[in-house]
Amino acid sequence: MNRRNFLLALPAAATAAAPAWQLRQEPGQAQVHRGGKLFAALHIGPEWDKPFLYPLRAADGTDLSRGWPVAKRQGDTEDHAWHRGLWWGHGVINGEDYWREIKGKTGFIRTSRVSGRRVGDGFRIEAKHMLRTRANQTVAGLNTAWTLAESSNERTIDFAMTLRATQELRFGDTDDGGFGFRLREEFREERGAKLTNAEGKTGAKQIWGRPSAWTHYEALVDGKPYGAAILSHPGNLRHPAGWHARNYGLNSANPFAASSFAEEKGGTRGEYVLPAKATLRLRYRVILHSGACDIAERYQRWIRA
Helix, strand or coil: CCCEEEECCCCHHHHHHCCCEEEEEECCEEEEEECCEEEEEEECCCCCCCCEEECCECCCCCECECCCCCCCCCCCCCCCCCCCCEEEEECCECCEECCCCCCCCECEEEEEEEEEEEECCEEEEEEEEEEECCCCCEEEEEEEEEEEEECCCEEEEEEEEEEEECCCEEECCCCCEEEEEEECHHHCHHHCCEEEECCCCECHHHHCCCCCCEEEEEEEECCEEEEEEEEECCCCCCCCCEECCCCCCEEEEECCCHHHHCCCCCCCCCCEEECCCCEEEEEEEEEEEECCCCHHHHHHHHHHC
C-alpha cells in the first residue's frame, strides 16, 4: 500500500467536543488514531499469515493485549506466535490451517484493500481479504469491518465478517479457531485473573468448550482493575457457540468444535459445509474496560440496539 494519511474533517464544534479520528495507512498497517494517539492498528503485512487488530487498549491507554510477537514487553511468554491481538481464523478449512501457523499446513488470509470512515461517534475500518491455500489458490473472499468507539472508561470494538465461498468450504471440527484475543500476562488465572461467562461459571476449566453468549476476563494491571469481554451476537451461526477459553489469557468464540469441545477423538459433530457462492456472516463485540463493568447489561443493550 502507498503511504498515505487521511484526516477526517469535522465541524469546528464537533472537533472541540471530541478528539478527531484519523486513519493512517502505513506499510503493513492501517492505523487509527484519536486525538493524535494510536487507538489500534489493523496489521496486514506479508510477515503475518492473517490480519489482526493490535494493540487492544483500555480508554486510559493501558495495553491489555500481550506484546509478543508484535512488540515484546518484559515478562511476555513466547508461546503460540499466532496469538496476536484480536483476530479471526479456523484450524481446518478444506484441510488447511487458517489458525495455527505451522509450516506445511498453513493457509493464508491476505488483504487487498483497507479504508476507514467516521460512523456516529466512532470510526470503522473496512477491509477486503482473500483466503488462499499454500498453493496460492483463492478459496474465499472475506470482508471485515472493525468499528471502534470509546467512553470515559470503556472501549468497544464491533467486528462483522462476511465470508464468500468461491468453492465449497468444509470447516473441520477443531477447538483451534474462532474470533478471539490474547491478553497480557496479568490475565493468567495463576496470577489472580478471573474468567466468567453468561451462565455465571468461573474459570477456564468450567468455561472451555461450553456454549455461552459472552465471556469476560478481569485482572489487576499495576494494581488497577481492568477487563476484556467478547460478546457473540444471537444471529450468529450455532449461537451460542462454545468457547476456546484458556487460563493464560486466550479466548475465542468457535462454532465449529462440538466434538472437539466434548473431547470426542475424531468426532465430526462440529463440521460445517459452506456451499460455493454462499456466505457466512458473524458478528461480535469486544469490550475493554477499567473499573467495574456489568457485561450482562452491556450485552442486552447491544443486542437490542
